[in-house]
Amino acid sequence: EVQLPLGVKGWHDISLGIWIPKHDYDGAVTVKVKLDNDPCFIRLSEPEPVFGSQPRDGASLVVEAHFKAADLTGRRLVFGKTGGSNPKKAYIAYVRLTPLAAKEVRKLHADRQRNDTRILQAAIDGISFFSTGEYRTKAQILELVEPYRHSDVGKVTWAFCYGDSVNYPSKIGAFLGSDRPSRNNYHENFRRLAAAGIIPQAVAAEHAHGMGLKFEAMFRLGMFGRVPPRRWLPPGK
Numbered sequence: 001e002v003q004l005p006l007g008v009k010g011w012h013d014i015s016l017g018i019w020i021p022k023h024d025y026d027g028a029v030t031v032k033v034k035l036d037n038d039p040c041f042i043r044l045s046e047p048e049p050v051f052g053s054q055p056r057d058g059a060s061l062v063v064e065a066h067f068k069a070a071d072l073t074g075r076r077l078v079f080g081k082t083g084g085s086n087p088k089k090a091y092i093a094y095v096r097l098t099p100l101a102a103k104e105v106r107k108l109h110a111d112r113q114r115n116d117t118r119i120l121q122a123a124i125d126g127i128s129f130f131s132t133g134e135y136r137t138k139a140q141i142l143e144l145v146e147p148y149r150h151s152d153v154g155k156v157t158w159a160f161c162y163g164d165s166v167n168y169p170s171k172i173g174a175f176l177g178s179d180r181p182s183r184n185n186y187h188e189n190f191r192r193l194a195a196a197g198i199i200p201q202a203v204a205a206e207h208a209h210g211m212g213l214k215f216e217a218m219f220r221l222g223m224f225g226r227v228p229p230r231r232w233l234p235p236g237k
Helices: 102-112 128-132 138-142 185-195 200-210
Strands: 002-005 011-021 030-035 042-045 060-071 076-080 091-099 120-124 153-162 214-220
Touching: 011 030, 011 102, 030 060, 042 060, 128 185, 138 200, 153 200, 200 214
Parallel strands: 120 153, 153 214
Antiparallel strands: 002 076, 011 060, 011 091, 030 042, 030 076
């Protein structure tokens, strides 16, 4: 992690300038950023840029992405790296801090306290993010829910079951983090979470409730192209 002291006081709007160099480009960029006392990182992703059909040698782009507004008195920005099977490079070109007037801060607080606009539902299938990303700690799981803070999302649904397969150790379902051979990244993520006694949806539910959101467990009737029930067999059988 890399920390950047901000050296300002009061409320500011924060935006990041992200440098995308053509010579070192490997796809859409993702930046992990948080303030030093935030519960977890936020992942800012930018779509594929357009360099042009015949870019000059050394061509590059800078895009600006909004982070959030906050009281920055005595606070620092923290940048982190993405992991898993599909990590992304990220280059920070600059940090833009725009001071907010007292009237703007009051308006911001009033908007954040509204509940009548929280009419959206976010669905997380409980496996896709674990397939390509590195979600092996409580803080990393929080990253999947934290973006809905102060948003119009009022409820999060999280799948834990896929036919007879589940994403946590179970006496009934077939655990997707079992020791069977696999090339899928989610198996390793689930194994590590189970070893640490972490149930992903339990962590996400607690964080969602702490933000005033509803949380529901999703039961998926089937997946992976087979008809349940089924059981994983030990190697060699």
